[in-house]
Amino acid sequence: MPAAAARVVLVTGVSRFLGARVANTLQADPGIERVIGVDTVPPEMSLGRTEFVRVDIRTPSIANIIASAGVDTVVHLNLVTSSSVPRAKVKELNIIGTMQLLAACQRSPDMRKLVVRSSAAVYGSSPMDPAVFTEQDEPVEAPTSGYAKDAVEVEGYVRGLMRRRSDLTVSVLRFANFLGPGVDSPLSRYLHLPVVPTVLGFDPRLQFVHEDDGVEVLRRTTVEDHPGCFNVAGDGVLLLSQALRRAGRPYVPVPSPAHSVFGDVGRRFAGLTGFSPELLRWLTYGRVIDTTALENELSWRPKYSSEAAFADFAGAHGFGHGRMTSLLGRR
Numbered sequence: 086m087p088a089a090a091a092r093v094v095l096v097t098g099v100s101r102f103l104g105a106r107v108a109n110t111l112q113a114d115p116g117i118e119r120v121i122g123v124d125t126v127p128p129e130m131s132l133g134r135t136e137f138v139r140v141d142i143r144t145p146s147i148a149n150i151i152a153s154a155g156v157d158t159v160v161h162l163n164l165v166t167s168s169s170v171p172r173a174k175v176k177e178l179n180i181i182g183t184m185q186l187l188a189a190c191q192r193s194p195d196m197r198k199l200v201v202r203s204s205a206a207v208y209g210s211s212p213m214d215p216a217v218f219t220e221q222d223e224p225v226e227a228p229t230s231g232y233a234k235d236a237v238e239v240e241g242y243v244r245g246l247m248r249r250r251s252d253l254t255v256s257v258l259r260f261a262n263f264l265g266p267g268v269d270s271p272l273s274r275y276l277h278l279p280v281v282p283t284v285l286g287f288d289p290r291l292q293f294v295h296e297d298d299g300v301e302v303l304r305r306t307t308v309e310d311h312p313g314c315f316n317v318a319g320d321g322v323l324l325l326s327q328a329l330r331r332a333g334r335p336y337v338p339v340p341s342p343a344h345s346v347f348g349d350v351g352r353r354f355a356g357l358t359g360f361s362p363e364l365l366r367w368l369t370y371g372r373v374i375d376t377t378a379l380e381n382e383l384s385w386r387p388k389y390s391s392e393a394a395f396a397d398f399a400g401a402h403g404f405g406h407g408r409m410t411s412l413l414g415r416r
Contacts, residue, residue, distance in 0.1 A: 091116070091117055091157060091158035091197075091198060091307060091308060092116075092117065092118045092119070092155075092157055092158075093117075093118060093119045093121070093154055093155050093156045093157055093158070093195075094111055094117055094119070094120050094121070094156070094157075094158045094159075094160060094307060095120075095121045095122075095123065095150070095151060095154070095156045095158070095159050095160070096108045096111070096120065096121070096122045096123070096135075096160045096162060097123055097124070097142055097159070097160070097161050097162055097163040097182075097186065098124060098161075098162040098163035098164075099122030099123060099124045099128055099132065099135070099137065099162075100122075100124035100125075100126050100127065100128040100129070101124075101162070102130075102267050102268060102269065102296070103162055103202070103263070103296070103299065103300070103303075104122065104124070104128075104162045104163075105122075105128050105130040105132060106130075106267070106296065106300050107160060107162065107300055107303050107304070107307075108120050108122045108132055108135040109130075109131075109132065109133055109135065110300055110303075110304050111135075111160075111304065111307060111308075112132075112133050112134050112135050114304075114308055116308065117308070119136065119154065120134070120135040120136070121135070121136045121137075121138060121150065121154055121156065122135045122136065122137050122138070123137075123138050123139075123140045123142065123147065123150065124137075124139070124140075124163075125139065125140075125141050126139070127139065138150055141182075142163060142182040142183075142185055142186050143177065143178065143181045143182045143185055144185065145185065145189075147185055147186055147189050148185070148188070148189035148192065148193075151189045151190065151193050151195075151196070152189075152192075152193055152195075155195045156193065156195060156196065157195050157196060157197045157198065158196075158197065158198040158199075158200070158307060159186065159190055159196070159198070159199050159200070160200045160202075160303060160307055161183070161186060161199065161200065161201045161202060162202045162303075163178070163179075163182055163183075163186075164179055164202055164203065164204065164232065164235065164236060164239065165178050165179055165232065165235075166204070166232045166270065166271065172231070175232070175235075176235060179232065179235040179236075179238075179239060180235060180238055180239070180242075183239045183242055183243075184242055187199075187242055187243065187245075187246045190246065190250070190253070191246055191249055191250055196250070196253060197252070197253060197254060198253065198254045198255075198256075198307070198310070199243070199246070199253055199254070199255045199256070200255075200256045200258070200303060200306045200307050201239070201240075201243055201255070201256070201257045201258065202258055202260065202303070203236050203239065203240055203257050203258060203259045203260070203314075204232065204233065204236045204259060204260055205218070205259045205260060205261050205262075205292075205316060205317075205318070205372060205374050206228060206232065206233035206236055206363055206367070206372075207224065207228065207233060207236045207237050207240060207259060208222065208224045208259075208372060208374070209224035209225065209226045209227055209228050209233065209363075209366070209372075210226075210289075210363070210366040210367045210369065210370040210371065210372050211224070211225040211226040211366075211370055212370055213225045213226070214370065214372065216373065217373045217374065217375045218316070218372065218373065218374045218375065219316070219374075219375045219377075219378070220259070220313075220314050220315065220316055220375075220378055228363055230361070230362050230363065231361040231362055231363045232361065232363065233363040240257060240314075243255060243257060254310050254311075254312045255312055256306040256311050256312060256313065256314075256315070257313070257314040257315070258302060258303070258306065258314075258315055258317050259314065259315065259316050259317060259374065260294055260299060260317045260318070261292040261293055261294045261316075261317065261318035261319070261374060261391075262291070262292070262293050262294070262367075263293070263294055263295075263296055263299055264293040264294070264295060264296070264394045264395055264397070264398040265295050265296030265297065265394065265397060265398055265401070266296075266397065266398065266401035266402075267296055268296055268398065271361065271364050272364070273398070273402075275364070275368075276328075276332065276334065276398075276402075276404075277402070279335075280335050280336065280337050281329060281334045281335065281336040281337070282336070282337055282338075282339050283325060283326075283329070283336050283337070283338050283339070283368070284338065284339065284340075284368065284369045285338040285339055285340050286338075287369050287370070288324050288325055288326045289324070289325050289367065289368060289369060289370055289371025289372075290322040290323075290324060290371040290372075290373050291322060291323050291324070291325060291328065291367075291371055291372075291391070292318040292319065292321075292322055292323075292372070292373055292374060292391045293318065293319055293323070293391045293394040293395055293398075294317050294318050294319055294387065294389075294391075294394065295319060295387065295388065295389035295393070295394035295397060297388060297389065298317075298319065298387040298388055298389055298394075299317065301385075301387075301388075302315075302317050302379070302383070305383055305385070311382050311383065313378070313382065315376075315378055315379040315382065316374040316375060316376050316378065316379060317376065317379055318374050318376050318387075318391065319387050319389050319390045319391040319392075319393065319394050320376075320386070320387065320390040320391065321390045321391050321392055322371075322373055322391055323391050323392050323395055325368065325371075328395055331395070331396070331399065332395075332399045332404035333404055334404065
């Protein structure tokens, strides 16, 4: 639905691929006067007319920026899903950073809108999951660690802000795993392993959201009013075996109790320190989310299906096409 134009937009996590792309997209909107991008390190990607401010959102300095610039819209993309730094530091970035940011939003009289990047990982991954998760469904087994647990806590703090500032328009977006030419994530690094480990006896159903579609959803929820919590993913599903076959990736199935093999392989061949327990569960049991609410709200459908998003990622990264090869023989 049309809304009063956002005038001064602050984007967190602007030095990562998603934050930089969103900032560049928003600055092209003639109705937006200023885009301010914040992060702890300078961005490698050009931000055009976006004003970069080096600040740690875990500190009170973020409140000074919001107040002095008259920020009316905050796009919070700073959910860290993997890092080479210790887990305690990642949790601090996700939780303490969000708490400081939301406190600053609450105090600012100029604030009118908040858009939050969350994750479909809040639903967890379990053998007892429903076939499809809607926004109203609770996880069968709630996440107990990693960024998935952080995302659950972040959403809780956002709901608290909504109770205290009922005048704000708040959009919470639960994204499926991003894929696309510019994506660097634990999933993309997993797919780049010389030999891809899979869990013996499991072939999970997976969904992806193409980076272009993710940016478009974030743009729309920033420049228009779409309050609520929404699942975001490309249409359809792709089995892990189908994805590996289409990418021509050699794989090795390992017994479920040997999950540590995933981490060992990742650390040995790819420095994959972000190979988290929640990613392992997703690669075992999968997860499918219903995106009907988002499509009805925006009157829009993603350009890329999950299959097309994977194909674009695979093509951009030079993956070959052919038969999937198991190093332990045929299934």
